[in-house]
Amino acid sequence: MAITDYFRKIASRSADDVRKIIDTMDPDEFSLVDVRQPDEYKQGHLPGAKLIPLGELPDRLEELDPNKPTLVYCAAGVRSRAGASILTRAGFAAAYSMEGGIRAWNGLVVEELPATGMAWFLSAQSAEELIGLAWLLEDGMRSFYLEIAKGLDRSEEAQLFMELAGAELHHKNALQKLYQHQSGKDPGVNSPADVLSNKPKEKYLEGGVLLSEAFSWAGKKDAGEILEFAMSLEVGSYDRYLSLREYFKDESSREVFGLLAAEEKAHLKRLTRLFEKSMSDTGSN
Structure with missing residues (x-):
C-alpha cells in the first residue's frame, strides 16, 4: 500500500463555482465559512461568510449544520483545505475548499500549492x-x-x-x-x-x-x-x-x-x- 492510499482527496470548488452558488442558492441552503484570522476578515470577506478561524474550527463544529453543503475559504486555499478536512472527518455531508481562496475570488492568479488536497483517514x-x-x-x-x-x-x-x-x-x-x-x-x-x-x-x-x-x-x-x-x-x-x-x-x-x-x-x-x-x-x- 502506497502512503497516499492512507489519505483521501478533499473536494474543492473554483471561485467561479462558489460565486454561482452564492448568487443562485438560498443562503439557508448552504454554509460559507471563512477560516482566516479576524483582521483578514475585516479587510474583506465573501458575502454571508461566517468567520471561524482555522485554529478554532475543531471546537466550534456545533455552530455549523453538518447536513448542509459547506464551503470553506481562506486567503489562497491553504487553510481552507485543512478546514474542509476537519469537517469531512467530523461527518459533514459535503465540505468543499474554495480553490485559490479570496485571492482567486478577486481575480488574482494563485500559484500551485505543495499540498495534495488530501485528508488523513482511517482504513x-x-x-x-x-x-x-x-x-x-x-x-x-x-x-x-x-x-x-x-x-x-x-x-x-x-x-x-x-x-x-x-x-x-x-x-x-x-x-x-x-x-x-x-x-x-x-x-x-x-x-x-x-x-x-x-x-x-x-x-x-x-x-x-x-x-x-x-x-x-x-x-x-x-x-x-x-x-x-x-x-x-x-x-x-x-x-x-x-x-x-x-x-x-x-x-x-x-x-x-x-x-x-x-x-x-x-x-x-x-x-x-x-x-x-x-x-x-x-x-x-
Whole structure:
C-alpha cells in the first residue's frame, strides 16, 4: 500500500463555482465559512461568510449544520483545505475548499500549492501500521521545520520552527514507545514505519505532501506564507491524533494520542499568533 492510499482527496470548488452558488442558492441552503484570522476578515470577506478561524474550527463544529453543503475559504486555499478536512472527518455531508481562496475570488492568479488536497483517514489497517504512519509523518514534519528554521536565519519565526522540530522529535519517541506497547516488539534501530508494507523512500508531510515539494515551494515564499502553510500542517496533525484517539480502544493509547493532539493544538495557537504578528508587521510597513 502506497502512503497516499492512507489519505483521501478533499473536494474543492473554483471561485467561479462558489460565486454561482452564492448568487443562485438560498443562503439557508448552504454554509460559507471563512477560516482566516479576524483582521483578514475585516479587510474583506465573501458575502454571508461566517468567520471561524482555522485554529478554532475543531471546537466550534456545533455552530455549523453538518447536513448542509459547506464551503470553506481562506486567503489562497491553504487553510481552507485543512478546514474542509476537519469537517469531512467530523461527518459533514459535503465540505468543499474554495480553490485559490479570496485571492482567486478577486481575480488574482494563485500559484500551485505543495499540498495534495488530501485528508488523513482511517482504513482497516493494523494498529501497528497506523502508529508507523504517524511516526513517518512526524519524521517528515521535523525535517521540514529544521530546514525552514535554517532558511529564516535567526528570526522569531526561525526560533519557533526550531522548537516545533524539537516537539516533533518528542512525538516520534512517544509513538515509538506506543508501537512497542501495541506490538510487543522493540523496533530497535528501525523505526515503527518499517511495519508499513510499502514504506516510501522519500519523506512525507501531513496530507501526503512530499517533503521535497514542500521545500521547493517554501524556497519562494516569505515567512508569513510559510507560517500559514505550517498552520495547515499542524491542524492536520491535530485532526489525525483525534482520529487515532477514537480508533484505539485501550486507555493507554487513547491517553497518548490525546496528549499528542493537545500538543499539536498548542503548536497551532503559537503559529497563529506569530502569523497574526507577521500580518500586522507587513501592514505597518
